[in-house]
Amino acid sequence: QMREIIYRDDFVSHLRRLADTCENDLVNVGVGMEYTIRRFAELICERVGYPFAKIQFDSTRYVGAMSKCLNVTKLDSILPDRQKTALNDGLTKCIEWCVGTRAYEKLTPL
Numbered sequence: 328q329m330r331e332i333i334y335r336d337d338f339v340s341h342l343r344r345l346a347d348t349c350e351n352d353l354v355n356v357g358v359g360m361e362y363t364i365r366r367f368a369e370l371i372c373e374r375v376g377y378p379f380a381k382i383q384f385d386s387t388r389y390v391g392a393m394s395k396c397l398n399v400t401k402l403d404s405i406l407p408d409r410q411k412t413a414l415n416d417g418l419t420k421c422i423e424w425c426v427g428t429r430a431y432e433k434l435t436p437l
Contacts, residue, residue: 328363328364328389328390328391328392328393328394329361329362329363329364329393329394329395329396330361330362330364330367330395331357331358331359331360331361331362331395331396331397332358332367332414332417333356333357333358333417334412334416334417334420334421335421336410336412337358337409337410337411337412337417338356340409340410341356341402341406341409341410342356344406344409345402345405345406348405348406349405354401354402354405355397355398355399355401355402356397356399356402357396357397357399357402358397358399358411359396359397359398359399359400359403360396360414361394361395361396362414364384365384367418368382370414370415370418371418371422374418374419374422375422
């Protein structure tokens with residue numbers, strides 16, 4: 328499965344700018360790129376020092392759409408200079424926040 332994620336600060340920035348320039352219009356807010364769930368897991372494991380080989384993927388339990396990537400052509404035309412935090416940078420910032428706030432301690436085990 329493939330998924331698209333956008334860094335939170337970028338998303339909020341885009342929404343604020345769109346609110347100033349668009350009225351009653353539909354605009355997809357995303358990055359227009361997607362990665363496999365496996366790739367997200369690899370990148371996170373690299374950053375937190377967890378062995379990727381320990382993760383077990385169950386490909387027999389497909390859930391949802393195979394791909395969820397937005398068409399951001401309209402967004403790019405409205406905000407051609409929009410901020411785009413790189414995936415690696417966004418994941419690093421997110422992980423640093425989780426560790427700094429100890430947010431992971433509040434998670435419910437699977």
